[in-house]
């Protein structure tokens with residue numbers, strides 16, 4: 001745990017050093033020349049295998065880890081007392097929020113950016129709400145999130161819900177079954193039964209204790225994200241016969257000529 005936090009603290013420094021090294025790389029000009037020589041050029045990798053150093057990608061990632069990554073099956077560790085407002089955690093929150101927004105997700109757990117800590121972020125913005133038909137919004141009880149919790153500090157966008165060491169308590173045991181997906185299983189959805197109301201208690205980005213009461217779709221998001229902290233993915237709790245690849249109709253229409261890209 002300590003080593004994870006220490007690594008966060010060093011990360012910005014490591015990145016600066018790396019970019020300086022790139023600028024001083026004596027092969028930089030040569031690489032540029034080869035890159036622009038002609039359309040028939042092989043890839044840079046083919047010409048300079050010895051000098052080709054892939055970019056180091058370290059967690060917390062800017063992307064979302066995919067099923068098969070062992071980190072998604074670990075039970076995440078609690079963030080130690082007093083660490084919730086640390087610079088390392090701030091860096092993690094920023095990466096999680098950026099990844100969630102970049103991949104148009106409504107929630108994310110820290111293991112999904114490669115960090116096995118008990119942290120979740122949630123946000124159901126208007127832009128996502130607009131993608132659903134009014135009857136679906138009503139049936140699934142979708143509401144904007146964040147609610148009124150938290151202060152505005154991103155100028156144009158209110159902060160998403162950040163919860164450190166969240167503890168979930170069910171407040172409405174009615175179970176509703178709807179299709180849901182996951183950023184760690186891109187393209188798939190399945191029906192999952194979730195409780196209609198929950199209360200989540202944890203710490204916010206300032207290390208202050210907070211409790212969020214959620215219902216409907218937002219309660220579903222909270223259950224989905226806290227499941228991730230236990231190493232549970234929605235396919236573990238889904239109705240197995242409803243699992244589907246969202247582009248299955250397109251595959252038929254194009255006679256299988258569909259390439260799945262990450």
Ligand SMILES: [Zn+2]
Nearest residue numbers: 181182183184
């Ligand atoms: Zn997920």
